[in-house]
Amino acid sequence: MKLVVRVKLLPTPEQAAALEATLRACNRAATYAARVAFEQNVYSRNDLQKLVYAEVKSTFGLSAQPAVRAIKKTVDAYATLRTNLRSGNLGKVGSKRWAKATGSPLAFRAQAAQPFDDRCLSWQHGARTVSIWTLNGRLKGLHYTGQVDQLKTLAEFRRGESDLIYTKGKWYLLATCDIPDPEVFEPVDFLGVDRGIVNLATTSDGTNYQGRRLVRYRRWHAAKRSELQAKQTRSSVRRLARRAKKESRHATHVNHRIAKEIVAVAQRTGRGIAVEELGGIRDRVRLRRDQRATLSSWPFHQLGAHLAYKARRAGVPFLEVDPAHTSQCCPRCGNTERANRSTRDHFRCRRCGLAGPADHVAGVNVRNRARSAWVLVNAPVPVPG
Numbered sequence: 109m110k111l112v113v114r115v116k117l118l119p120t121p122e123q124a125a126a127l128e129a130t131l132r133a134c135n136r137a138a139t140y141a142a143r144v145a146f147e148q149n150v151y152s153r154n155d156l157q158k159l160v161y162a163e164v165k166s167t168f169g170l171s172a173q174p175a176v177r178a179i180k181k182t183v184d185a186y187a188t189l190r191t192n193l194r195s196g197n198l199g200k201v202g203s204k205r206w207a208k209a210t211g212s213p214l215a216f217r218a219q220a221a222q223p224f225d226d227r228c229l230s231w232q233h234g235a236r237t238v239s240i241w242t243l244n245g246r247l248k249g250l251h252y253t254g255q256v257d258q259l260k261t262l263a264e265f266r267r268g269e270s271d272l273i274y275t276k277g278k279w280y281l282l283a284t285c286d287i288p289d290p291e292v293f294e295p296v297d298f299l300g301v302d303r304g305i306v307n308l309a310t311t312s313d314g315t316n317y318q319g320r321r322l323v324r325y326r327r328w329h330a331a332k333r334s335e336l337q338a339k340q341t342r343s344s345v346r347r348l349a350r351r352a353k354k355e356s357r358h359a360t361h362v363n364h365r366i367a368k369e370i371v372a373v374a375q376r377t378g379r380g381i382a383v384e385e386l387g388g389i390r391d392r393v394r395l396r397r398d399q400r401a402t403l404s405s406w407p408f409h410q411l412g413a414h415l416a417y418k419a420r421r422a423g424v425p426f427l428e429v430d431p432a433h434t435s436q437c438c439p440r441c442g443n444t445e446r447a448n449r450s451t452r453d454h455f456r457c458r459r460c461g462l463a464g465p466a467d468h469v470a471g472v473n474v475r476n477r478a479r480s481a482w483v484l485v486n487a488p489v490p491v492p493g
Contacts, residue, residue: 109287109420113262115254117238117279123250126242127279128219131272133243134178135216137168141182146213153183169243173227177269181223185214221273221282229270229281233263238281240272252281261285290423295380298427298482300475301370302434302467303383303411306452309366310467312475313373317366322359329355360410367414371422380425382478383412384434384470429477435470438462 119127141160150156157179164175189209192198199205228241236259239248254262265285273280300312308319332351336344374381386409412428419426437444438457449455449466456463 109289109417111261111265111285111287111417111421113254113258113266113283113285115252115259115262115281115283117281118251118253119247119279123247124279126244126247127240127272128274129244130174130242131220131222131274132218133168133170134174134181134222135218135220137164137170137175137178138182138185138216138220139214140164140168141179142185142214142216145182145186151183151186153180156183171241173225174241177223177225177228181216182214185216189214219274221271223269223271225269229272231262231266231283233259261287287421289420292423292425293378295425295482296378298380298382298425298475298478299370299374299377300471300473300478301381301383301415302470302474303386304467307467308362309370309411310465310471311370311373312468312471314465314468315373316465316467317369322362325358326355363411363414367411367418370415371418371424374419374424375422380427380478380482381415381419382427382429382474382481383415384431384474385428386412386431425482427478427481429474429481434473434477435466437473439469439472439476 117127141156141164144160145151145156148159150159157176160179161175164170164178165172168175170178193206193209198209224240230239232238235249236253237249237251239246240250241247262283262285265287266283267286268284270284271282273282298312302310304310304319305323306319307316308322309317329351333348336348336351370381373379416426433444435455436446436448438448438460440462441457441460443457443459445458448457451466453466454463455466455469462469
């Protein structure tokens, strides 16, 4: 499996100036290549490189390999744009968003991330330094730091290129690590996980990870954004920019913590993890106007993705099961009807009388479906006689 390790660079003022000049030059070169690709309708890497390679080197001062990486970044950006257009992420054909995305060439921010391969950047893991190409020559002995486990992963499994990024006055390198998958063990049972808004996750064991604090936190951020947007001053715009993505980072941290705890419990008890397959949930449900913003911005998929990759890294079996009626089906007698869930929080079977928290019941149903699915997936294939 592939993981991205982020390390923080510790440049001197002179080294930081060289890095910034290099980043700006690479992004100017990429913007130039994007304009030529748009005007000539050339998006193939080889064809575009023939058109702009010499100009990129002579005009922007890049050496051979950084020039190639800047052109490749442009080609990848257009490939991502085409994918988003095909999938409808930028609206329907002819809409304002679609026209804005396709009506002009791509442009890169002056300090956008720049990829470096092993010809431009080398790692000295023992000394915790890197050597990186810049406009001012090769910078050697550039120190970096990071978490101990991440540095160990970096030294053992780094593969491919690394991205140089600059954000909020700090320099980082993002390195791709290719970690071999551990062997998945045979589970003795499954731990069902029901995801929601009021309760972020509820397991079949009855463990409940409530989302009330996160809801209040998001509402507080929404109110602050509204206040700043209403002012429409330069100062309010700067404050909005400083607050950007802060809420998202907090939600990501909460999801990481929840996923880590669930995977640890499953690994310790020898069980697999099962979740509901919630793909397309925003298209399947109809909501009141006051509910739309909450559901559209809720990180259902992120928590599932964290559970999936953490389980894979730990060798824990992971399954997604059919989500239909998990909170309306009685796990004891199988009776399924809407009346079984009289309120959002409470479940009571109309046939056998089983009662309990609705999210806990849903987690149990997810676990039961995972048991059946695992048996079917691992059933021996009959050999024709």
